[in-house]
Amino acid sequence: MIDQMNFLFVGVGGQGVLTASDIAAQVGLDLGLDAKKSEVHGFAQRGGVVESHIRWAPSVGSPTCEYGTVDVLMSFELLEAARWLDWLKPGGTVIVNRQQITPMSASVGDAVYPAEEEILAALKARAGRVVVVDALPLAEQAGNSRTVNTIMLAALSTLLDTDPAVWETAILRRVPDKYNDVNRQQSLQYQMTPQYREHRARRP
Amino acid sequence: MTKILLSGNEAIALGAWEAGVQYASAYPGTPSTEILENFARYPGIRAEWASNEKVALDNVIGASFGGARVLATMKHVGVNVAADSLMSLSYTGVRGGLVLVSADDPGAFSSQNEQDNRQYARFGKFPCIEPADSAEARRFVGIALEVSEGFETPVILRSTTRLSHSKSAVEARVPEKREFQPLPPFNREGGANRVIIPAVARRRHPEIEQRLRDVAAWAEGTAFEIGLNTIFWGTQPLGIVTTGVAYQYAREIFPNASILKLGMSYPLPLQAIRDFAAQVETLIVVEELDPFIEEQLQAAGIAIAHGKDCFPLCGELTLEKVRQGALKAGLLEGEAPEALPEKPGIQINVPSRPPALCPGCPHRAFFYDMARQKRKAIIAGDIGCYSMGVLEPFKAMDMLISMGASIGMAHGFKQAGGQEGVVATIGDSTFFHSGLSPLAAAVYNKAQITVAILDNRITAMTGQQNHPGTGITLQGAQGHDIDIAPVVKAMGVTFVEEVNAWNVKAVETALKAALAHEDGPAVIIVRGACVFTPHFHLQPRMRVDHDKCVACHACLRVGCPAILKSEVLYEKNNRAKTMIDPLLCTGCTVCMQVCPTNAINPFEESYGEGV
Numbered sequence: 168m169i170d171q172m173n174f175l176f177v178g179v180g181g182q183g184v185l186t187a188s189d190i191a192a193q194v195g196l197d198l199g200l201d202a203k204k205s206e207v208h209g210f211a212q213r214g215g216v217v218e219s220h221i222r223w224a225p226s227v228g229s230p231t232c233e234y235g236t237v238d239v240l241m242s243f244e245l246l247e248a249a250r251w252l253d254w255l256k257p258g259g260t261v262i263v264n265r266q267q268i269t270p271m272s273a274s275v276g277d278a279v280y281p282a283e284e285e286i287l288a289a290l291k292a293r294a295g296r297v298v299v300v301d302a303l304p305l306a307e308q309a310g311n312s313r314t315v316n317t318i319m320l321a322a323l324s325t326l327l328d329t330d331p332a333v334w335e336t337a338i339l340r341r342v343p344d345k346y347n348d349v350n351r352q353q354s355l356q357y358q359m360t361p362q363y364r365e366h367r368a369r370r371p
Numbered sequence: 372m373t374k375i376l377l378s379g380n381e382a383i384a385l386g387a388w389e390a391g392v393q394y395a396s397a398y399p400g401t402p403s404t405e406i407l408e409n410f411a412r413y414p415g416i417r418a419e420w421a422s423n424e425k426v427a428l429d430n431v432i433g434a435s436f437g438g439a440r441v442l443a444t445m446k447h448v449g450v451n452v453a454a455d456s457l458m459s460l461s462y463t464g465v466r467g468g469l470v471l472v473s474a475d476d477p478g479a480f481s482s483q484n485e486q487d488n489r490q491y492a493r494f495g496k497f498p499c500i501e502p503a504d505s506a507e508a509r510r511f512v513g514i515a516l517e518v519s520e521g522f523e524t525p526v527i528l529r530s531t532t533r534l535s536h537s538k539s540a541v542e543a544r545v546p547e548k549r550e551f552q553p554l555p556p557f558n559r560e561g562g563a564n565r566v567i568i569p570a571v572a573r574r575r576h577p578e579i580e581q582r583l584r585d586v587a588a589w590a591e592g593t594a595f596e597i598g599l600n601t602i603f604w605g606t607q608p609l610g611i612v613t614t615g616v617a618y619q620y621a622r623e624i625f626p627n628a629s630i631l632k633l634g635m636s637y638p639l640p641l642q643a644i645r646d647f648a649a650q651v652e653t654l655i656v657v658e659e660l661d662p663f664i665e666e667q668l669q670a671a672g673i674a675i676a677h678g679k680d681c682f683p684l685c686g687e688l689t690l691e692k693v694r695q696g697a698l699k700a701g702l703l704e705g706e707a708p709e710a711l712p713e714k715p716g717i718q719i720n721v722p723s724r725p726p727a728l729c730p731g732c733p734h735r736a737f738f739y740d741m742a743r744q745k746r747k748a749i750i751a752g753d754i755g756c757y758s759m760g761v762l763e764p765f766k767a768m769d770m771l772i773s774m775g776a777s778i779g780m781a782h783g784f785k786q787a788g789g790q791e792g793v794v795a796t797i798g799d800s801t802f803f804h805s806g807l808s809p810l811a812a813a814v815y816n817k818a819q820i821t822v823a824i825l826d827n828r829i830t831a832m833t834g835q836q837n838h839p840g841t842g843i844t845l846q847g848a849q850g851h852d853i854d855i856a857p858v859v860k861a862m863g864v865t866f867v868e869e870v871n872a873w874n875v876k877a878v879e880t881a882l883k884a885a886l887a888h889e890d891g892p893a894v895i896i897v898r899g900a901c902v903f904t905p906h907f908h909l910q911p912r913m914r915v916d917h918d919k920c921v922a923c924h925a926c927l928r929v930g931c932p933a934i935l936k937s938e939v940l941y942e943k944n945n946r947a948k949t950m951i952d953p954l955l956c957t958g959c960t961v962c963m964q965v966c967p968t969n970a971i972n973p974f975e976e977s978y979g980e981g982v
Contacts, residue, residue, distance in 0.1 A: 179724070192376055192538060202376065203504075205537035207480045214932045215726045228623035230504075230537035230616075233690035250721045270724035274935040275764055275927045278722030289717040312954070 169328055170200065173232040174221040177251045178243030179268045180214050183316030186341065187243075188219035190320060193337045195223035198329060205230035214271075216247065240294075241323055243302070243315065244268050249286045258295035262322050263287075264302040264315065298322060317342070373543040379534035382505035382541055383444075383472060384409035386512035388416065391551025393439040393467075396421045396430040398804065399833040400446030401481040402535040403474035407444055408836075411845045415549070420836060420845045423774070423804040424449035428456050428471065435467040436565055438554040440516055444472040447488045452774065452805070454491070457525065461495045462575045463567050464523035464582075467554055468516030474530045477659050478687035481532075481832075483754070483773065485685070487660035492527050492637040496583050499527045499637040500599070501615035505539040511634060514599055522586055524579075529636070531659065533616045533687065587638035595643065599634035602647060609702060610651025612644060612664055620693040621657040625702070636664065641671050648673050655681075655700070659688045676700070728759055730933040731907065731957030733827050733872035733899030739929050739965065740879040741767040741794065748792040748821075748886060749784055753777040753806075755798035756832045756901075757825050764930045768796075775805025782809075782818040782892075792886040794821045800830035800838040802855065807862075813892045814863045821885040822894045824855055827872070827901040835903050859894045866890070872899025875964040902957060910958030911973035913951050919970035922946035926962040926971060934962055 174191060178184040188204050195202030206219035220231045232254065240255045241262045242248035248263040255261065265283070272278040290297045302318040309318075317338060324334040377385065383406050387395065395418045397407040411418035421427035424445040431441035445453065450473050457471065473491070476482040492499035500515045502508040508530065515526040564575060594600040609628040613621045614636040622630060631647045633639070648654045656665040656678040665678035681696035682688065697703040728735050738760040741750060752758055752771035761768035770780055777795035785793045797806050802824050813820060830836040837843040842852025859867050866888040870881045878897060885893035900906035915926075915937070922941035926934050926949055933955035936947035951962070951971070963971040 189376070189538070196374055196376065196540060201540060203537060203539045204376070205533060207478075207532060207536060214724075214729065216724045227539070228619040229690050230533060230539065230619065231689060233694070235691075246721060246724075249719055250724075252716075269935050270722050271727050271763070271930070271932055272722045272725060274932070275930065279720070280722060281719050285717075285719055289719050292717045 169198065169223065170225060172221075172223040172239065172327075173237045174223075174239045174241060175232055175237045175251060175254050176219045176221065176241045176243070177247045178217050178264075179247065180217050182217070182243045182268075183313065184217045184219055184243055187241075187316040187320055188221050190334075190337045190341050191221045191323070193341065194329070194333055195221070197333050197337060198223070201225060201227045203227045203230040214268075216250070218251065239323065239326070241319060243319060245283060245286055246270070246280060249281065249289055252290060252293055255293055257293060259293075260296045260298070260326060261290045261294040262298045262300060262319065262326070263290065264300050264319060266303045266315070298326065374540040375543045376538040377505045377509070377541050378405065378536060378538050379502070379505050379508045379530055380405040380474075380536070381409050382508040383512055383528070383530065383535075384413070385541075385545065386509035387442045387470070388413040389509070389546060389549060390468075390513035390516050391440045391549050392416065392442045392470075392512075392516070394431065394434040395419070395442040395444070396427040397444040398422070398424045398427050398449060398452075399800075399830050399836040400424075400449050400474070401833055402476060402530070402532040403444045403446045403449070403472060404833045404836065405535070406442075406472060406474075407845060410442070418845050420838060422839055424452040425456055428453040428460070431469055431471075432456060432460055432463075432465070435465045435469040436562075437467070437557050439467045440520075440551065441467055441469050442472065442512075443469075444474070446482065447473055447475040447486055448482060448484065448773065449473075450488055450491060451486075457491070458495050459567050459572075460525050461497050461579055462572055463564050464575075464579075465519055465525055466523070468519040469525050470512060470515045470519060470528050471525060472528045472530060474532070474535050475660075476532050478532065483771075485660060487663060488527065488529055489636055489663045490661065493663075495525075496579050497524045497526060498522075498586050498635055499529055500634060501529045501636045502534060502634070503615055503618045503632070504534070505537070506541045507634065508534065509541055511599065514597065514634075518586070518589070522582055522589075524582055524586070529615065531616055531687075583638055587640065590635050590638055590640040591643050594635055594640065600640060600643070601632045601634070602643075603630045603632065605629040608652035610647055610654045611657055612647070612654065612668070613657040614664065615659065617657050617659045617688055617693075620688055620690050623690060624693045624697055633664070639664065639667055641668075641673070644668060645671070645673055653677075653702070655702070657682055657688075657693060657696075660684070677702070725762060726759060727762070727930060727932050728756065729902050730931055730955045731902040731909075731959040732756070733897070733901065734760070734825055735929055735931065735959070736873055736875045736878050736961050736964075737796075737823065737825060737897050738765040738767050739875060739961065740882055741765065741796075742928070743879070744792075744794075744882060744886075748794050749781075749789065751777040751781040751784065751793065751795045753795070753797040753801050754832075755801055755825075755830075756827075757796055757798060758832075760796065762930075764928050774801055775809060778806055778809035778813055778820070778822055778892075781820040781822070782813050782816065785819050792821065793819075794823055794882075794886070796823045796825060798831070799824060799826040799828065799840045799855065800836075803839045803853070807858075810859070810864075810892065810894075811862055817891045819889065820892050821882070821888070822892055823882070823885075824859075824894060824896045825872075826855060826896050826898045827904075828898075828906055829901045829904050831901045831903070835901065855896055859896075864892055864894045866893035867896070868894075869896045869898055872897045873959050873961055875961060907957075910960070912953050912956035912958045913960070913963055913971050914953075914974040915949050915951055916970045916972065917948050919968045920948040921968055921970075922948050923967060924949065925965050925967060929961050929965060931962060933957075
């Protein structure tokens with residue numbers, strides 16, 4: 168039984184990171200723990216870096232995680248996983264969406280988006296486990312590209328020793344009805360992927 | 372007991388409703404905005420956007436005098452705008468409970484400074500209450516209103532970004548009916564304090580000094596009994612005085628210390644702190660930003676072992692910073708948690724992801740044109756999304772300081788004798804906030820400036836709030852909308868031109884004509900709805916025709932996140948041809964207009980469902 172977890176969800180504005188983190192925090196409460204989540208949303212514009220901390224414990228103090236102690240870094244975008252990697256505790260878990268969203272510094276300026284292999288190598292050098300999820304095509308297959316965040320939550324839920332029903336309830340309660348059929352389908356669909364079967368097999 | 376997660380802002384709104392607030396007024400400002408947006412949804416109340424923070428405070432002062440419990444909310448720098456009324460409100464006192472929520476921004480995540488507004492409480496001689504999580508935020512609003520009514524004083528409820536925008540558990544049960552005692556009807560008799568002429572001010576000053584002493588005495592006793600101030604006895608000889616979110620860091624880093632947690636950070640219960648200090652071996656203060664508590668304790672002769680010598684004065688506190696401070700002070704055994712990977716890490720260069728104007732943003736063509744005028748014109752900016760005109764690729768802003776300052780600064784800069792044209796850029800909501808009076812002064816003094824009012828039909832940066840220019844009220848009713856052009860003309864501006872925000876050529880022509888205008892200020896109103904408003908309509912998206920693209924990168928100079936470098940090189944200059952991300956493009960056509968080879972064109976009839 169889980170009694171304490173520090174999660175850091177990161178991505179790019181518009182990917183549904185904040186909604187996903189709301190759901191993850193709610194799951195903590197539903198599991199009978201205390202939970203807090205914290206993010207900074209200053210500018211309303213799309214496309215900036217988004218970070219959201221979620222903490223589960225019998226009694227949570229700080230709403231943000233401590234640098235270098237995150238148990239699970241869940242990145243909705245490939246490059247962002249590298250940006251936030253140092254927050255992960257050594258040996259922690261990274262769940263990363265393969266989707267690439269080119270920042271303006273690379274599209275307009277001279278910065279270079281690192282190669283996928285390079286990023287994954289860096290992740291593997293620090294993390295104990297790196298789970299790569301191809302969430303965008305899965306979301307599109309399920310019928311809506313805006314449900315990438317549900318795919319990511321599905322991936323997370325299979326890695327933790329928690330009842331999947333708790334996650335499903337929290338998701339259905341939080342997201343607009345119009346996405347729910349897609350979300351249900353997604354959860355099922357994810358469970359049919361080789362990635363999922365691999366996760367289940369490796370779950371502690 | 373079922374618990375739900377609420378943000379600090381949601382909790383303040385709920386607490387205000389439960390405690391009988393009947394009227395609330397605010398001007399949007401991160402991180403305060405969501406308080407009124409949430410409060411506005413509760414039954415039986417009135418909630419309004421005011422045109423600025425001073426108007427918001429003046430509104431609630433009037434309502435308090437009228438006998439209602441009231442709330443005004445604003446960001447920390449908004450309190451500066453309201454400060455004129457606030458400082459004298461302390462002298463007049465209040466009738467219905469009046470709480471001003473100041474949402475401070477340690478870390479300046481979305482602000483121009485990180486001022487510590489607890490100082491206002493000391494400056495203005497009224498109480499400051501600081502919750503440490505959402506449950507406290509909800510409960511403390513009610514206490515703040517009671518204190519306000521009981522002592523006839525305004526009260527600041529201080530939040531911070533970390534409290535306002537964090538979610539923590541609160542009890543789900545909400546009473547069906549609010550329980551509060553309405554005050555007797557307004558009576559003109561006995562209201563001598565409300566008209567603060569000099570003779571009254573002189574009489575009132577010693578009375579408010581006494582009031583502050585009375586509140587301090589309350590803070591020593593009742594405040595502990597009702598759990599506003601709290602002592603947690605630990606097993607260690609270390610004692611900590613702390614307040615607000617800093618308490619959360621302190622209790623995690625020092626789980627065994629004794630903690631005196633101040634729910635009311637001004638005035639301080641000095642005797643209680645002195646007694647606490649006597650029972651611990653080492654006393655430290657953990658607080659965010661200024662040494663507000665620390666200096667008062669030192670002045671009272673209470674020995675502090677550590678405070679700002681170890682915990683940073685600047686920036687937001689974090690667990691890591693408090694741990695580092697504790698290590699520096701020698702208060703923790705051992706080291707910080709392992710920050711280095713066990714295996715040697717691989718360092719990669721992670722490109723930055725700076726904020727940018729959204730695809731389709733109505734400010735894009737204007738800043739593209741301004742960037743081209745830059746050598747000939749100085750640009751005074753203002754607060755809003757258009758502050759991003761200072762960033763790449765435009766770099767089209769020379770000064771920016773506070774809400775409404777652009778017009779006054781532009782005129783002043785010109786008075787310094789420069790030969791350049793001077794352009795003030797100001798948004799629609801900011802214009803109604805504090806652009807009208809500097810424009811009056813500019814007309815009056817025949818200022819030789821251009822004022823570009825970037826009218827995107829909303830208060831955009833704080834998340835799309837309505838304002839006097841849109842006419843929709845906070846509670847969704849149809850109010851009266853004010854058209855900017857006739858207002859400006861009535862003020863005596865002789866050059867007023869409205870221009871379509873997405874027409875690059877038209878904006879450039881208007882700018883040039885305005886800069887050439889010599890009879891007082893020239894005003895151009897660059898009009899186009901923010902992409903997040905219902906008034907914005909998606910158009911067929913754009914595509915780069917690689918047969919025509921010569922990789923000149925003119926389209927990259929419009930700074931649109933949807934425009935990318937492709938992997939296809941143009942053989943003559945060996946540079947990347949561009950491409951457009953169809954998921955991001957809104958079809959605004961600005962890139963199409965600046966392309967010299969007509970390589971960019973619409974390629975689809977319309978968008979699919981759900982985009």
